[in-house]
Amino acid sequence: MASTADTCVLIPAFNEGRVLSGVMADLTRLPHAVVVIDDGSDDDTGRRAAEYPVVVLRHLVNLGQGAALQTGIEYALGIPGIRFIVTFDADGQHTVDDIARLLAPLRASTHDVVLGSRFLERAEAAGIRPSRVMLLKVAAWFTRLTTGLRLTDTHSGLRALTADAAAALQIRQNRMAHASEILAQIAALKLRYCEVPIRVRYTPYSVNKGQSALNGINILWDIVKEKMR
Amino acid sequence: MTMLPSQLILAAAIVAFLIYTFRIRTVLFDRIIYLLLALGGLALVINPALATDLAHILGIGRGTDLLLYALVMLSLFRDVGTASELRQIERRLTLIVRRLALNTPRAGDSGDRRAGA
Numbered sequence: 001m002a003s004t005a006d007t008c009v010l011i012p013a014f015n016e017g018r019v020l021s022g023v024m025a026d027l028t029r030l031p032h033a034v035v036v037i038d039d040g041s042d043d044d045t046g047r048r049a050a051e052y053p054v055v056v057l058r059h060l061v062n063l064g065q066g067a068a069l070q071t072g073i074e075y076a077l078g079i080p081g082i083r084f085i086v087t088f089d090a091d092g093q094h095t096v097d098d099i100a101r102l103l104a105p106l107r108a109s110t111h112d113v114v115l116g117s118r119f120l121e122r123a124e125a126a127g128i129r130p131s132r133v134m135l136l137k138v139a140a141w142f143t144r145l146t147t148g149l150r151l152t153d154t155h156s157g158l159r160a161l162t163a164d165a166a167a168a169l170q171i172r173q174n175r176m177a178h179a180s181e182i183l184a185q186i187a188a189l190k191l192r193y194c195e196v197p198i199r200v201r202y203t204p205y206s207v208n209k210g211q212s213a214l215n216g217i218n219i220l221w222d223i224v225k226e227k228m229r
Numbered sequence: 230m231t232m233l234p235s236q237l238i239l240a241a242a243i244v245a246f247l248i249y250t251f252r253i254r255t256v257l258f259d260r261i262i263y264l265l266l267a268l269g270g271l272a273l274v275i276n277p278a279l280a281t282d283l284a285h286i287l288g289i290g291r292g293t294d295l296l297l298y299a300l301v302m303l304s305l306f307r308d309v310g311t312a313s314e315l316r317q318i319e320r321r322l323t324l325i326v327r328r329l330a331l332n333t334p335r336a337g338d339s340g341d342r343r344a345g346a
Contacts, residue, residue, distance in 0.1 A: 037330070050335055050336075050337040052337050052338065053337055055334050055337065056334070056337060057333075057334055057335075058333070060329055060330075061322070061326055063322075063323055063326055067323050071331065172320070174319065228250050229313070
Protein backbone atom coordinates (compact mmCIF):
# COMPACT_ATOMS: atom_id res chain seq x y z
CA MET A 1 0.00 0.00 0.00
CA ALA A 2 2.71 2.41 1.01
CA SER A 3 4.60 1.75 -2.22
CA THR A 4 1.83 3.26 -4.32
CA ALA A 5 1.11 6.22 -2.04
CA ASP A 6 1.58 9.69 -3.49
CA THR A 7 1.17 11.36 -0.09
CA CYS A 8 3.35 11.07 2.97
CA VAL A 9 2.02 12.11 6.37
CA LEU A 10 4.69 13.27 8.83
CA ILE A 11 4.08 12.99 12.54
CA PRO A 12 6.65 14.59 14.81
CA ALA A 13 6.24 13.01 18.22
CA PHE A 14 7.87 13.70 21.56
CA ASN A 15 6.64 11.59 24.48
CA GLU A 16 3.27 10.90 22.88
CA GLY A 17 3.17 7.19 23.66
CA ARG A 18 -0.11 7.52 25.57
CA VAL A 19 -2.10 8.91 22.65
CA LEU A 20 -0.16 7.90 19.56
CA SER A 21 -2.03 4.62 19.04
CA GLY A 22 -5.31 6.43 18.39
CA VAL A 23 -3.73 8.70 15.80
CA MET A 24 -1.88 5.77 14.18
CA ALA A 25 -5.02 3.65 13.94
CA ASP A 26 -6.87 6.49 12.18
CA LEU A 27 -4.06 7.46 9.84
CA THR A 28 -3.03 4.02 8.70
CA ARG A 29 -6.53 3.44 7.36
CA LEU A 30 -5.76 6.06 4.70
CA PRO A 31 -3.83 5.14 1.55
CA HIS A 32 -0.90 7.34 2.58
CA ALA A 33 2.65 6.61 3.64
CA VAL A 34 3.09 7.54 7.30
CA VAL A 35 6.39 8.57 8.86
CA VAL A 36 6.67 9.08 12.61
CA ILE A 37 9.64 11.09 13.81
CA ASP A 38 10.31 10.06 17.38
CA ASP A 39 12.08 13.17 18.62
CA GLY A 40 14.19 11.63 21.37
CA SER A 41 11.21 10.54 23.45
CA ASP A 42 11.81 9.10 26.91
CA ASP A 43 8.65 7.02 26.75
CA ASP A 44 7.48 4.24 24.44
CA THR A 45 6.53 6.54 21.54
CA GLY A 46 8.79 4.73 19.06
CA ARG A 47 7.62 1.27 20.07
CA ARG A 48 3.95 2.25 19.94
CA ALA A 49 4.37 3.79 16.50
CA ALA A 50 6.14 0.68 15.22
CA GLU A 51 3.07 -1.42 15.98
CA TYR A 52 1.55 0.10 12.84
CA PRO A 53 2.57 -0.08 9.15
CA VAL A 54 4.58 3.13 9.28
CA VAL A 55 8.22 4.17 9.16
CA VAL A 56 9.73 5.35 12.44
CA LEU A 57 12.71 7.68 12.40
CA ARG A 58 14.36 8.31 15.74
CA HIS A 59 16.26 11.37 16.85
CA LEU A 60 18.71 10.08 19.45
CA VAL A 61 18.26 13.28 21.44
CA ASN A 62 15.34 15.68 21.58
CA LEU A 63 15.84 18.48 19.06
CA GLY A 64 12.37 19.99 18.79
CA GLN A 65 9.39 19.87 16.46
CA GLY A 66 10.96 22.00 13.73
CA ALA A 67 13.98 19.71 13.51
CA ALA A 68 11.71 16.66 13.48
CA LEU A 69 9.70 18.06 10.56
CA GLN A 70 12.84 18.79 8.56
CA THR A 71 14.06 15.23 9.16
CA GLY A 72 10.67 13.89 8.08
CA ILE A 73 10.64 16.04 4.95
CA GLU A 74 14.09 14.86 3.91
CA TYR A 75 13.02 11.24 4.39
CA ALA A 76 9.70 11.68 2.57
CA LEU A 77 11.40 13.29 -0.42
CA GLY A 78 13.39 10.08 -0.80
CA ILE A 79 10.32 7.85 -1.04
CA PRO A 80 9.60 7.10 -4.72
CA GLY A 81 6.33 8.50 -6.00
CA ILE A 82 5.68 10.97 -3.19
CA ARG A 83 4.10 14.15 -4.57
CA PHE A 84 2.55 15.60 -1.42
CA ILE A 85 3.66 15.93 2.18
CA VAL A 86 1.30 16.48 5.11
CA THR A 87 2.32 17.51 8.62
CA PHE A 88 0.06 16.20 11.37
CA ASP A 89 0.21 16.56 15.16
CA ALA A 90 0.72 13.45 17.25
CA ASP A 91 -1.42 14.56 20.18
CA GLY A 92 -4.74 13.60 18.63
CA GLN A 93 -6.08 17.12 18.07
CA HIS A 94 -6.30 16.82 14.29
CA THR A 95 -8.93 14.98 12.30
CA VAL A 96 -7.76 12.61 9.56
CA ASP A 97 -10.74 13.52 7.38
CA ASP A 98 -9.26 17.01 7.00
CA ILE A 99 -6.26 15.64 5.11
CA ALA A 100 -8.26 15.15 1.92
CA ARG A 101 -9.49 18.76 2.14
CA LEU A 102 -5.93 19.97 2.51
CA LEU A 103 -4.76 17.93 -0.46
CA ALA A 104 -7.50 19.07 -2.82
CA PRO A 105 -5.91 22.42 -3.81
CA LEU A 106 -2.55 20.67 -4.28
CA ARG A 107 -4.05 17.97 -6.49
CA ALA A 108 -5.73 20.72 -8.52
CA SER A 109 -2.28 22.33 -8.91
CA THR A 110 -3.68 25.68 -7.85
CA HIS A 111 -1.51 25.94 -4.74
CA ASP A 112 1.88 24.80 -3.44
CA VAL A 113 1.11 24.98 0.26
CA VAL A 114 -2.18 24.51 2.10
CA LEU A 115 -2.43 25.52 5.74
CA GLY A 116 -5.06 24.22 8.10
CA SER A 117 -6.90 26.99 9.90
CA ARG A 118 -8.90 26.72 13.09
CA PHE A 119 -10.52 30.10 12.51
CA LEU A 120 -11.46 30.24 8.86
CA GLU A 121 -14.95 29.09 9.66
CA ARG A 122 -15.96 30.89 12.79
CA ALA A 123 -18.04 28.09 14.23
CA GLU A 124 -15.17 25.70 14.14
CA ALA A 125 -13.12 27.79 16.52
CA ALA A 126 -15.47 26.70 19.25
CA GLY A 127 -13.70 24.89 22.03
CA ILE A 128 -10.53 26.96 21.83
CA ARG A 129 -9.88 28.94 24.98
CA PRO A 130 -10.35 32.72 24.58
CA SER A 131 -6.81 33.39 25.81
CA ARG A 132 -5.50 31.11 23.08
CA VAL A 133 -7.62 32.81 20.43
CA MET A 134 -6.16 36.17 21.51
CA LEU A 135 -2.61 34.87 21.34
CA LEU A 136 -3.14 33.40 17.90
CA LYS A 137 -4.60 36.70 16.71
CA VAL A 138 -1.46 38.49 17.87
CA ALA A 139 0.60 35.87 16.04
CA ALA A 140 -1.46 36.40 12.86
CA TRP A 141 -0.92 40.15 13.11
CA PHE A 142 2.80 39.68 13.70
CA THR A 143 3.01 37.37 10.68
CA ARG A 144 1.25 39.87 8.46
CA LEU A 145 3.60 42.59 9.63
CA THR A 146 6.77 40.57 9.08
CA THR A 147 5.90 38.46 6.02
CA GLY A 148 2.90 40.12 4.40
CA LEU A 149 0.98 36.83 4.52
CA ARG A 150 -2.68 37.26 5.39
CA LEU A 151 -3.64 34.27 7.45
CA THR A 152 -6.28 33.53 10.04
CA ASP A 153 -4.19 30.89 11.80
CA THR A 154 -0.40 30.99 11.72
CA HIS A 155 0.37 28.21 14.16
CA SER A 156 -1.56 25.22 13.01
CA GLY A 157 0.40 21.98 12.88
CA LEU A 158 -1.76 20.62 10.06
CA ARG A 159 -0.36 21.58 6.66
CA ALA A 160 0.08 20.07 3.23
CA LEU A 161 2.77 20.89 0.69
CA THR A 162 3.85 19.68 -2.69
CA ALA A 163 7.12 17.77 -2.77
CA ASP A 164 8.70 20.68 -4.67
CA ALA A 165 7.61 23.19 -2.04
CA ALA A 166 8.82 20.91 0.75
CA ALA A 167 12.18 20.51 -1.00
CA ALA A 168 12.52 24.29 -1.23
CA LEU A 169 11.90 24.78 2.48
CA GLN A 170 14.83 24.65 4.87
CA ILE A 171 13.64 24.53 8.46
CA ARG A 172 16.49 25.75 10.64
CA GLN A 173 14.40 26.61 13.69
CA ASN A 174 14.58 23.44 15.73
CA ARG A 175 11.88 24.39 18.22
CA MET A 176 8.48 26.04 17.97
CA ALA A 177 9.64 29.06 15.98
CA HIS A 178 9.60 26.78 12.93
CA ALA A 179 5.94 27.66 12.35
CA SER A 180 6.86 31.31 11.82
CA GLU A 181 9.92 30.29 9.85
CA ILE A 182 7.90 28.16 7.43
CA LEU A 183 5.58 31.12 6.79
CA ALA A 184 8.52 33.46 6.26
CA GLN A 185 9.91 31.04 3.67
CA ILE A 186 6.54 30.65 1.97
CA ALA A 187 6.58 34.43 1.53
CA ALA A 188 10.24 34.60 0.46
CA LEU A 189 9.87 31.73 -2.04
CA LYS A 190 6.59 33.22 -3.29
CA LEU A 191 4.84 29.87 -2.93
CA ARG A 192 1.14 29.81 -3.74
CA TYR A 193 -0.58 29.27 -0.42
CA CYS A 194 -4.11 29.09 0.92
CA GLU A 195 -5.92 28.14 4.09
CA VAL A 196 -8.65 25.58 4.48
CA PRO A 197 -10.79 25.20 7.58
CA ILE A 198 -9.93 22.30 9.84
CA ARG A 199 -11.52 20.89 12.95
CA VAL A 200 -9.57 20.40 16.12
CA ARG A 201 -10.46 18.29 19.12
CA TYR A 202 -8.87 19.64 22.23
CA THR A 203 -8.61 17.11 24.97
CA PRO A 204 -7.21 17.83 28.43
CA TYR A 205 -4.18 15.90 27.21
CA SER A 206 -3.55 18.02 24.11
CA VAL A 207 -4.17 21.28 25.98
CA ASN A 208 -1.72 20.24 28.65
CA LYS A 209 0.80 19.13 26.05
CA GLY A 210 0.38 22.32 24.02
CA GLN A 211 2.25 25.57 24.25
CA SER A 212 1.73 27.97 27.12
CA ALA A 213 1.08 31.56 26.12
CA LEU A 214 4.36 32.64 27.66
CA ASN A 215 6.11 30.40 25.19
CA GLY A 216 5.41 33.14 22.65
CA ILE A 217 8.35 34.92 24.23
CA ASN A 218 10.55 31.88 23.62
CA ILE A 219 9.45 31.85 20.00
CA LEU A 220 10.29 35.54 19.54
CA TRP A 221 13.62 34.95 21.23
CA ASP A 222 14.46 32.11 18.82
CA ILE A 223 13.46 34.24 15.85
CA VAL A 224 15.74 37.10 16.97
CA LYS A 225 18.58 34.70 17.71
CA GLU A 226 18.38 33.28 14.22
CA LYS A 227 19.03 36.77 12.84
CA MET A 228 22.29 37.12 14.79
CA ARG A 229 25.56 36.62 13.04
CA MET B 230 18.32 68.21 27.60
CA THR B 231 22.06 68.16 27.30
CA MET B 232 23.95 64.95 26.95
CA LEU B 233 27.34 64.18 28.36
CA PRO B 234 29.91 62.86 25.89
CA SER B 235 29.77 59.57 27.78
CA GLN B 236 26.02 59.28 27.25
CA LEU B 237 26.41 59.86 23.53
CA ILE B 238 29.21 57.35 23.36
CA LEU B 239 27.30 54.72 25.34
CA ALA B 240 24.18 55.19 23.24
CA ALA B 241 26.29 54.94 20.10
CA ALA B 242 28.01 51.86 21.51
CA ILE B 243 24.69 50.13 22.07
CA VAL B 244 23.56 50.91 18.52
CA ALA B 245 26.93 49.78 17.18
CA PHE B 246 26.61 46.62 19.24
CA LEU B 247 23.23 45.82 17.67
CA ILE B 248 24.46 46.49 14.15
CA TYR B 249 27.51 44.40 14.83
CA THR B 250 25.47 41.54 16.27
CA PHE B 251 22.97 41.35 13.43
CA ARG B 252 25.05 42.44 10.46
CA ILE B 253 28.80 42.26 10.51
CA ARG B 254 29.85 39.95 13.29
CA THR B 255 32.51 37.38 12.40
CA VAL B 256 34.81 35.36 14.62
CA LEU B 257 37.80 37.26 13.22
CA PHE B 258 36.18 40.60 14.12
CA ASP B 259 35.49 39.26 17.59
CA ARG B 260 39.13 38.35 18.02
CA ILE B 261 40.33 41.74 16.81
CA ILE B 262 38.04 43.40 19.35
CA TYR B 263 39.26 41.12 22.14
CA LEU B 264 42.82 41.94 21.18
CA LEU B 265 42.14 45.69 21.33
CA LEU B 266 40.45 45.26 24.71
CA ALA B 267 43.42 43.29 25.99
CA LEU B 268 45.76 46.08 24.86
CA GLY B 269 43.52 48.65 26.55
CA GLY B 270 43.63 46.59 29.73
CA LEU B 271 47.39 46.41 29.52
CA ALA B 272 47.59 50.21 29.14
CA LEU B 273 45.45 50.58 32.29
CA VAL B 274 47.68 48.24 34.24
CA ILE B 275 50.76 50.22 33.23
CA ASN B 276 49.09 53.56 33.89
CA PRO B 277 46.03 53.29 36.19
CA ALA B 278 45.45 57.05 36.13
CA LEU B 279 44.53 56.68 32.48
CA ALA B 280 41.04 55.45 33.42
CA THR B 281 40.29 58.58 35.45
CA ASP B 282 41.73 60.91 32.82
CA LEU B 283 39.70 59.26 30.07
CA ALA B 284 36.58 59.32 32.26
CA HIS B 285 36.94 63.04 32.85
CA ILE B 286 37.33 63.71 29.13
CA LEU B 287 34.06 61.81 28.54
CA GLY B 288 32.22 63.61 31.34
CA ILE B 289 32.19 60.65 33.72
CA GLY B 290 33.12 61.36 37.34
CA ARG B 291 35.28 58.37 38.12
CA GLY B 292 37.48 55.99 36.20
CA THR B 293 35.72 53.15 38.03
CA ASP B 294 32.43 54.13 36.42
CA LEU B 295 34.02 54.20 33.00
CA LEU B 296 35.32 50.69 33.59
CA LEU B 297 31.87 49.56 34.76
CA TYR B 298 30.23 50.83 31.57
CA ALA B 299 32.92 49.20 29.49
CA LEU B 300 32.38 45.96 31.41
CA VAL B 301 28.63 46.00 30.75
CA MET B 302 29.22 46.47 27.03
CA LEU B 303 31.87 43.78 27.04
CA SER B 304 29.60 41.28 28.76
CA LEU B 305 26.82 41.95 26.22
CA PHE B 306 29.31 41.42 23.46
CA ARG B 307 30.57 38.20 25.01
CA ASP B 308 27.01 36.87 25.46
CA VAL B 309 26.39 37.27 21.77
CA GLY B 310 29.57 35.42 20.93
CA THR B 311 28.67 32.57 23.26
CA ALA B 312 25.09 32.38 21.97
CA SER B 313 26.36 32.25 18.41
CA GLU B 314 28.79 29.46 19.17
CA LEU B 315 26.11 27.47 20.99
CA ARG B 316 23.83 27.88 18.02
CA GLN B 317 26.50 26.54 15.70
CA ILE B 318 27.05 23.55 17.96
CA GLU B 319 23.29 22.93 18.04
CA ARG B 320 23.16 23.13 14.27
CA ARG B 321 25.90 20.55 13.93
CA LEU B 322 24.25 18.32 16.52
CA THR B 323 21.01 18.59 14.54
CA LEU B 324 22.71 17.50 11.34
CA ILE B 325 24.33 14.51 13.03
CA VAL B 326 21.15 13.38 14.80
CA ARG B 327 19.15 13.87 11.60
CA ARG B 328 21.63 11.86 9.53
CA LEU B 329 21.52 9.02 12.07
CA ALA B 330 17.72 9.07 12.03
CA LEU B 331 17.60 9.01 8.22
CA ASN B 332 20.15 6.21 8.04
CA THR B 333 18.26 3.95 10.44
CA PRO B 334 14.59 4.02 9.47
CA ARG B 335 12.58 1.40 11.31
CA ALA B 336 9.70 -0.18 9.45
CA GLY B 337 6.68 -0.78 11.64
CA ASP B 338 4.64 -3.95 11.60
CA SER B 339 2.33 -4.49 8.69
CA GLY B 340 -1.25 -5.40 9.54
CA ASP B 341 -0.73 -9.04 8.58
CA ARG B 342 2.26 -9.53 10.80
CA ARG B 343 0.39 -8.12 13.73
CA ALA B 344 -2.23 -10.74 13.10
CA GLY B 345 0.50 -13.29 13.73
CA ALA B 346 1.49 -14.32 10.21
